[in-house]
Every structure is written in C-alpha cells, then in structure tokens.
Amino acid sequence: MTAHIRTLIGYVLISVIAINCSSKKTDKDEKGEKFKSGLVFDVGGRGDKSFNDAAFRGVEMAKEKFGIGYEYIEPGEGADREAALRQLSSQSDIAIIIGAGFIFTDDITAVAKEFPNKKYVCIDYSVDTSKSIPENLAAITFREEEGSFLVGALAAMVSKTGVIGFVGGMDSPLIRKFQKGYENGAKQVRPDVKVITGYAGLTGEGFKNPAKGKELALSQYNQNADVIYHASGITGLGVFEAAREKSRLVIGVDMNQENEAKTPDGKTFVLTSMVKVVDEVVLNEIGNVKNGTFKGGHKVLGLAEKGVDYIYNDVNRYLISDSVRTAVEELRRKIIQGEIKPM
Amino acid sequence: MELAIIFFLQVCRIAVPYLLTSLGATYSERSGVINLALEGLMLIGAFGATIGQFYTGSALVGVVVAIALGLVFAALHALVTVTFKANQIVSGIALNILAVGLTKFFLRALFGSASNSGRIAGIEVPMILLDPIFLFALIAIPLSHLFFFKTPFGLRLRAVGENAEAAATLGISVPVTRYQAVLISGALAAIAGAFLAFQQHSFTDGMIAGRGYISLAAMIIGKWLPLGAATASVLFASAEALQLNLQSDAIPTQLVQSLPYLVTLLVLVGFIGKSVPPREIGKPFEK
Numbered sequence: 001m002t003a004h005i006r007t008l009i010g011y012v013l014i015s016v017i018a019i020n021c022s023s024k025k026t027d028k029d030e031k032g033e034k035f036k037s038g039l040v041f042d043v044g045g046r047g048d049k050s051f052n053d054a055a056f057r058g059v060e061m062a063k064e065k066f067g068i069g070y071e072y073i074e075p076g077e078g079a080d081r082e083a084a085l086r087q088l089s090s091q092s093d094i095a096i097i098i099g100a101g102f103i104f105t106d107d108i109t110a111v112a113k114e115f116p117n118k119k120y121v122c123i124d125y126s127v128d129t130s131k132s133i134p135e136n137l138a139a140i141t142f143r144e145e146e147g148s149f150l151v152g153a154l155a156a157m158v159s160k161t162g163v164i165g166f167v168g169g170m171d172s173p174l175i176r177k178f179q180k181g182y183e184n185g186a187k188q189v190r191p192d193v194k195v196i197t198g199y200a201g202l203t204g205e206g207f208k209n210p211a212k213g214k215e216l217a218l219s220q221y222n223q224n225a226d227v228i229y230h231a232s233g234i235t236g237l238g239v240f241e242a243a244r245e246k247s248r249l250v251i252g253v254d255m256n257q258e259n260e261a262k263t264p265d266g267k268t269f270v271l272t273s274m275v276k277v278v279d280e281v282v283l284n285e286i287g288n289v290k291n292g293t294f295k296g297g298h299k300v301l302g303l304a305e306k307g308v309d310y311i312y313n314d315v316n317r318y319l320i321s322d323s324v325r326t327a328v329e330e331l332r333r334k335i336i337q338g339e340i341k342p343m
Numbered sequence: 344m345e346l347a348i349i350f351f352l353q354v355c356r357i358a359v360p361y362l363l364t365s366l367g368a369t370y371s372e373r374s375g376v377i378n379l380a381l382e383g384l385m386l387i388g389a390f391g392a393t394i395g396q397f398y399t400g401s402a403l404v405g406v407v408v409a410i411a412l413g414l415v416f417a418a419l420h421a422l423v424t425v426t427f428k429a430n431q432i433v434s435g436i437a438l439n440i441l442a443v444g445l446t447k448f449f450l451r452a453l454f455g456s457a458s459n460s461g462r463i464a465g466i467e468v469p470m471i472l473l474d475p476i477f478l479f480a481l482i483a484i485p486l487s488h489l490f491f492f493k494t495p496f497g498l499r500l501r502a503v504g505e506n507a508e509a510a511a512t513l514g515i516s517v518p519v520t521r522y523q524a525v526l527i528s529g530a531l532a533a534i535a536g537a538f539l540a541f542q543q544h545s546f547t548d549g550m551i552a553g554r555g556y557i558s559l560a561a562m563i564i565g566k567w568l569p570l571g572a573a574t575a576s577v578l579f580a581s582a583e584a585l586q587l588n589l590q591s592d593a594i595p596t597q598l599v600q601s602l603p604y605l606v607t608l609l610v611l612v613g614f615i616g617k618s619v620p621p622r623e624i625g626k627p628f629e630k
Contacts, residue, residue, distance in 0.1 A: 046457050047451060047455060048456075049458055050458075074457075197590065202597060202600055208547075209552040210547050211542060211543060211550065215583075215587050219587050234459070
C-alpha cells in the first residue's frame with residue numbers, strides 16, 4: 001500500500017517537474033538571453049589548486065564578462081556524476097553543462113543524447129573513434145605532448161647533470177602522453193640526456209598519494225636528476241616537497257604551480273609549469289552559447305590554439321636564460337608549423 | 344655503499360607509519376576487537392597534527408592534537424562495538440568514511456581548499472634516524488612485546504581476546520580492557536598519521552592512500568604479534584622502496600608495481616604458515 005502511494009507521489013512529482021521545465025524553456029527561448037551555466041567537478045573537487053579550480057575560474061570569468069550565473073555540483077568520491085549531470089540538465093534555466101575531467105566521458109555522452117536542447121562541454125574527453133560524439137557536446141582534448149615537449153627541452157637545457165626525471169600519477173595513456181612528449185623534447189635538444197620515469201600507481205589513487213610522490217622524486221634526485229616534471233595531481237605536492245628538501249628544480253603541471261616550492265629566500269624551485277588553459281576554454285564555450293555560435297564535436301587544442309603552454313614570467317625568469325628561452329620558442333614555432341612531431 | 348644507505352633510509356621513512364599502525368592494531372585485535380578504522384584513524388591523526396602545528400607552530404602540540412583526535416575516534420569505535428555490540432567491521436568502515444568526510448569538510452572550512460592545508464614546518468631533523476616519531480616506533484615495538492607477554496595487563500588483554508567469558512569469571516572487566524586496547528590502537532595510528540603529515544609538511548586530502556589497510560595486513564601476516572607485525576611492516580616497506588627504485592622503461596611498470604603484493608602473497612603462503620587470529624575476535628561480549 002505505502003509503496004503504491006510512494007510511487008504515485010513520485011510520478012506526480014516527476015510530471016510537475018516536467019511541466020515546469022517545458023513551460024520555462026519556451027519562456028527562456030522567447031527572451032533569448034537569460035541562462036546559467038552548470039559545472040560538475042571531477043574527483044578532486046573545488047579547491048584542488050589545479051584542474052577543477054581552473055574550470056571553476058572559467059565559469060566565474062563568464063559571470064564577470066557576460067553576466068552569466070552558474071551552479072555547480074561536487075559529486076565526491078561516488079559514482080553519482082551522471083546524476084549530477086542529469087540534475088543540472090533538467091533545470092530549465094541552465095543552458096550549458098560542463099564536466100571537468102576525462103572521467104565524465106561516458107556519462108556526459110549519454111546525458112547529452114537525452115537532452116538535445118542543452119549544450120555540453122567535456123574537458124579532457126576520452127575520444128573513442130568507434131563512438132560518435134553528440135552534436136550538442138563539445139569534446140575538448142589537449143595536445144599535452146606539445147607542451148610537455150617544450151618543458152622537456154627546457155629541462156634538458158637547464159640540467160647540469162644531464163639526468164632529468166618524470167613522475168606520473170596513474171599509469172594511463174593520458175599520462176603517458178605527457179611522458180613521451182617530455183622525453184622527446186629533452187632528446188631533441190640533448191640526445192644523450194637520461195630520463196628517469198616513475199609512476200605512483202595503476203589506479204586513480206596514483207593521483208592522490210603525495211608521500212609516494214615524494215619518495216619517487218627523492219629516488220630520482222638521488223640518481224642525479226636535477227629537474228623533475230610531474231603529471232600527477234595531488235601526488236605532485238610530494239614531488240615539490242622533495243624538490244625543496246633537495247634544493248633541486250621541479251616542473252609543475254596543469255596550472256602555474258610556482259608557489260608550491262619556494263626557496264628559503266622566497267624564490268622558486270619551480271622551473272616552469274606546463275599549463276592547460278582550461279579556464280579560457282570554459283569561458284569561450286559559454287560565450288559561444290551566448291552568441292549562438294556553439295559547435296559540438298571533437299576539438300583538439302595544442303600550442304597553435306594556445307590550449308597548452310609553459311610559464312615564463314618574472315618569478316622563474318632567473319632560472320631560464322635568454323638563449324634557452326629563444327631555443328624553446330624556436331621549438332614552439334617548429335611544432336606549430338609541423339616541422340617537428342612531439343610524439 | 345652510498346646507494347645502500349640511501350635505500351635503507353628510504354625503507355625507514357616508508358616503514359614508520361606501517362610499524363606504528365600495525366602495532367596499534369595488534370592491541371585492538373588481541374583484545375578481540377577488529378579494527379578496520381585504521382585508515383580513518385591515520386587520516387584524522389594526520390589532520391590533527393597539521394592543524395595543531397599550523398596554529399601553534401609547535402610539532403609537539405601537533406602530535407598531542409593528533410593523539411587526542413585519534414583517541415576520540417577510537418573511543419567512538421569502542422563505544423559502538425564494545426558498549427553497543429554493533430558489528431565491528433561495519434563500524435570500522437563507517438569510521439573510515441566519516442574521517443574522509445570530516446577532514447575534507449574542515450580542510451575547506453579552515454584552509455579554503457579541497458586538496459591541501461597550509462604549509463607546516465614538520466619536525467626538522469637532518470635525517471630519519473633522528474626523527475622522534477621514528478625513535479618512538481623503534482622503542483614501542485619491543486616494549487609492546489614485553490607488555491603482551493611479560494605483564495599481567497598483557498596477559499589479561501590476551502585472555503579477553505581468547506576467551507572473554509573465562510576472563511570475566513576471573514574478575515577481569517572485558518569492556519574496560521577492550522576500550523583500553525582500542526584507544527591504544529587509535530593513539531598509535533594517529534601518531535603514524537602525524538608522521539606522514541610532518542613528512543609531507545601539510546595535510547592533503549586522502550593522503551593515507553591505503554596505508555591503514557596495508558598495516559592491517561602486516562599485523563595479520565605478523566600473526567597478531569608485535570614483533571611479527573613489525574617484521575612484516577619492514578618487509579612491505581622494503582618491497583615498496585624496491586618498487587620505487589626499479590621503475591624504468593626496461594621492465595613494465597605494472598609488473599614492478601605489483602611487487603609489494605607479490606611479496607605479500609609469497610610470504611603468506613611460503614613462510615608464515617597458518618596465521619591464527621585470537622579466538623573471540625569480532626565477537627561482542629555478552630554477560
């Protein structure tokens with residue numbers, strides 16, 4: 001009996017919501033303008049000083065620039081990412097939903113098919129050529145190997161010992177791209193360079209183990225590496241700690257991480273960071289929805305599109321001589337013109 | 344030679360959390376209470392140490408806060424399992440989840456970040472061999488051995504785990520003994536967590552990364568004995584250090600990374616023989 005009543009109430013609620021949605025939708029279409037963006041975070045969540053924060057900054061920038069408000073959901077550890085996407089999708093005032101992280105690939109593809117009137121953006125989409133990408137989904141990937149190639153070349157030129165290191169998070173095709181680009185970049189400018197590599201794990205936990213990151217980095221520094229590039233999320237915080245302990249150099253990832261390892265006199269041990277401009281991408285896509293120029297499909301952003309880059313500013317200038325900078329910029333030009341293949 | 348020393352120091356650093364936590368687990372389990380909350384206890388300890396030192400600047404205060412939080416958490420486990428006689432495994436798992444949520448919540452509330460706290464100084468020593476927590480672990484292991492097998496209290500604790508009813512008829516309070524054992528386990532796991540936070544100079548979300556469960560395995564492989572658990576902990580730490588140093592393109596990472604687990608399996612089937620838990624482990628005591 002009670003079960004029946006509950007089902008009944010459920011149906012009534014669903015229909016009320018459905019009616020609400022459809023009525024509001026037409027309302028919005030007439031006015032054209034008023035909509036919000038929705039963001040679902042990756043495992044790390046808001047405040048990870050990396051990927052998620054970059055995506056969040058994107059929606060904040062859209063609010064400042066276009067006056068487009070936002071809502072966000074942090075699904076946490078569980079598998080309720082799909083539910084979060086669906087919840088935002090069913091809100092009539094939200095026109096564009098962003099999923100930050102490759103982990104969203106399957107969920108966002110499924111939800112995008114169910115809500116053809118909404119626009120979707122997936123950062124670091126994991127492209128599967130056997131499956132089609134819905135028209136209303138912008139699947140963003142980056143050519144991490146290009147940015148990694150440049151920081152690899154930089155590391156090899158700055159290294160005094162001729163040995164450089166790489167610490168990866170989860171051993172996966174995505175992180176292997178970082179490693180390959182880095183190695184190739186280093187070998188391009190210094191064929192005899194030795195690259196030591198290490199991974200923190202075989203599962204997602206590999207991105208969340210700073211103590212292991214520190215030990216991996218210490219091992220590499222002890223094997224004479226004097227620059228280490230990390231692509232390992234929070235595990236990387238351990239790599240920075242090792243750099244500080246050993247007074248050696250380290251290269252950050254995703255965001256400008258220059259503040260993660262400071263020298264006692266306030267300078268930085270962070271040679272540079274290989275950055276992905278996630279915030280700009282999010283801002284652009286929201287702008288596209290606003291202007292009605294949104295296009296779905298697979299978008300690949302590399303050096304040419306300024307989707308990836310490395311940091312060169314007042315903080316790390318003292319570590320990078322002008323000749324090195326010129327050489328790296330020359331490599332950038334060659335990659336953009338297709339003269340060098342980073343992978 | 345130099346490489347050997349570096350390797351040895353690395354093993355020491357990796358081993359400390361395992362040593363302390365598995366030792367603590369020995370207390371709890373010997374008294375008959377399964378402690379699956381080790382992971383959460385370590386996490387809460389790491390967090391306590393971080394906030395303690397962050398706000399006072401003193402590593403000692405950090406350790407004190409860590410132990411205090413560890414005791415509160417362990418008391419919760421004891422309350423649920425000993426006083427209310429709930430399932431010990433469920434309680435442990437629930438506490439682990441609670442620890443993840445609580446630390447994340449306060450991390451955001453206090454530091455405005457979901458990933459890591461502000462930087463702390465940790466314990467500044469030139470090398471691990473002089474680290475007070477390392478030295479404490481080194482002393483605690485033989486002391487615990489003496490405690491278990493040479494003192495009346497140790498005998499009572501073991502009796503409660505083997506046959507609670509018999510112990511009770513002899514006038515030993517089963518609940519009090521179990522509370523004490525679980526609290527010791529909580530304090531030791533929290534100190535292990537503090538060590539990790541000090542090494543890392545900050546608290547990061549989920550930083551224990553399964554070390555609590557590895558400690559539990561070390562205790563089981565060590566046959567519920569303090570010295571056994573310590574040996575197993577060092578074995579695990581060595582395998583992990585070896586794994587860190589062996590990674591190269593020559594051997595597939597997957598193979599190298601499975602090394603610690605392979606060692607566990609080999610030791611378990613090859614050398615340890617039958618590992619017998621305390622007879623009344625997991626059973627709540629009914630008068």
